[in-house]
Amino acid sequence: MKKIVIIGASHAGISCAEKLRRYGFDGRITLIDRIPGLPVQRPPLSKDFLKYKNVELHSFYLRQKEYYEREKIELVTGKDVVAINRESNSMIFEGDSEINYDVLILATGADAKIPDYVRKDISNIYVLRDNEDAVRLKEGALIANKAVIVGGGFIGLEVASSLRSIGLSVDLIEFAPRLLPRVSSQYISDYLQLVHQKEGVSIHLSQSIEEVIYSKFNKVEAVKLCSGKILRCDVLIYGIGVSPNIKLANDLGLSVADGVEVDSSYLAGKNIYAIGDVAYSSGEFNSRIESVFHAQFSATVAAASITNSPLPSQPVFWFWSDQYDLKLQIAGILPKPKKDEFLRGEVREGKKEGSFSVWNWYQNKLVCVEAVEDSQAYMVGKRLIEQNIPISPAIIKDRSVDLKEMLKNLL
Template identity: 35%
Template sequence: METPFAAPSLSGLGQERRLTARTRAKREASTISAELDQFDIAIVGAGHAGAQAAIALRGQGYEGRIGLIGDEPDLPYERPPLSKEYLAGEKPFERMLLRKESFWEERDIRLLPSTRIERVDARTHELFDAEGESIRYGKLIWAGGGEPRRMPCGSDAGLSGVHAIRTHADVQLLRKELAAADRIVVVGGGYIGLEAAAVLTRLGKHVTVVEAATRLLSRVCGAPISDFYERLHRAAGVEFRLNTMTDCLEGEDHHVRGVRLSCGESLPADLVIIGIGIVPSIEPLTAAGIDTANGVRVDAQCRTSDPDIFAIGDCALHVNAWADSAEIRLESVQNANDMAKVAAQVITGTPAHYDALPWFWSNQYDVKLQTAGLSMGYDDHVLRGSPDEGSFSMAYLKAGRIVALDAVNRPADFVQAQKLIRARASPSLAALADIEMPLKTLIPTS
């Protein structure tokens, strides 16, 4: 196990200094001390990845000072329910907390909420927040995630009634405005957009989804899955504008009133939800000279180009064994948790490397989609069952080998497909298509 970092002394840290409102709240009922602003391991980002990294470090027996720094005021919480049960009002926020407040206190993990890190000095091992205050670190785990992608035209700036679904605060505000809204336009036909559309339709709202691609979920699944979900949503009353770009948002009295499409059509809107992906939050690392592109480049140990800085989760750009060793980012809870565990093991001296099989899920209406593996670049596919039955799977193959599977209301196929993919199996198409044949029987025995 690594020896805890002994941070250099910082002038004036043992003396009283002017406190901002944010600092006073953070240090309420405690003595100002050097330890509060210097950590053996500082974790930036208190989402799934950051929280799991802190948990895993303690689980590995790490005894040094850990600081978990987040830019939201809340305790670390689950993100997936934001576009589903929490938006629908079916799950209270308290049940979304990853751990109770006492958990962090008992494990001596110092939480620094409402703290946005805007600058990193890799040479001096310092982080600087929005108020210019510094935090020293021995090792840094960057789990900054990403920010919702803005409308390319920039017309969403300054208009109320325009929402993202990324944080607790985002959905709190959206829920407050729903009562006065009837017509809602969702820009983006991916997981977030469709999950929100399902919830809002069930709440009695008139929903239109605008998608630039020719079909829904085009970046993550094949046409049969896309067609199934389009029929599912249309049956519930959702309207679609596919293969359609958004030109700009239209407003009146600083509130959104419509969405003008590139074809010239204008969709009336009381609210607009933007679900067109995220931009990885990596600017401080880029400015610090860390190797970045569409994310922070990391090796198999989740280490960046600086040996004392790790990056995990949505913002980590890595070579993925399940994507033909392509360099990708994965925006999923699975990736966040597994990368966090690898980083914690490496920091505490346990050999580890990231090679986890990706998996995802999405709940829409009473339908659960579960995906194992990555289907990018597939050259063949097989349907198990019929989409008309509402329970089926689609297996993806590349050069005869199964690389991914989408399971719609078929959890057994999802579980067994993970083993089949890990085995790098090449089952016959006929066997894959036989819905009476459990996938586990196709796993090679040698």
């Protein structure tokens, strides 16, 4: 009987355990996570959990306690793995407990970045990656009036939205000349900038922090921008991306780049898999992909490979973000054009007032659809990309074309 150990009990780790059981694996499964308590969903931490005073973490459990008991999945939380012996297929975690494995799955995720210049003994500096971070931030925000957020990616924007909804004044700093510089089109960046400014967020683009100003009480009281401007704050939040948690992979001697290098089945070494945010694929996108959907997909592929089940086909990756009363849905990934290449985008108004979508082509191929309050455009675009169905910008631009009927005729 095989013994499988999964290190990391978030979306990827739990999805993998679930798929292993679904694919017929009846051996021992052990899930280990350093954070105490039942694992929670990550996306709501920057949204509903932060916005609503009376919402508790148990509202966002990924699975209830009974699930692990029913599926005979041993969940060990509040424990860090301190050593792994690859030769003996054994590991030791905190408390000197030892466990053996036949297959090891690294779902160790990624850690929020924080600059080296920031003092580590300051209580009102925050990141947001897991439920412990979220609880700290929520407690700090509830007694604060002013927030400075560093980073104009999804986390920064979602936190800005949540903090404005509970009455904090918010300054948001982004080093790049636009918001969401790595993941969205210029049109979406510009649109969200206007939305946040309308909601009262002060946005500082092409700026960085020159100095963090501390009070005599060992708290941040302000930051000084490279422009010389001083921004006062009660809480300072960094949302400047993540670094893959590769310590165990390094200890195991695995090949590591910006994450643990894996093949198409997410195999990283003999009987060792890496899934979720820590996995670096040298395939089509040649990168790590940070999303719940990729966590679940990589978990499914690894579980299928371990159980010799059919591997799922390559999907269209999707993402979403809730900010204020808006929902942004993205199907596909915007590539980074090479020199002398470019993306073409067409904006299409939706049926609902204020809704729209941005359709992006690269090398004459539809690669990404970004939809604001337009689920039909999102679903149709996702299907077209999934089926690799060619579609011209002129058709999308034509408002007389019904997207649903168009898709029906093309399939």
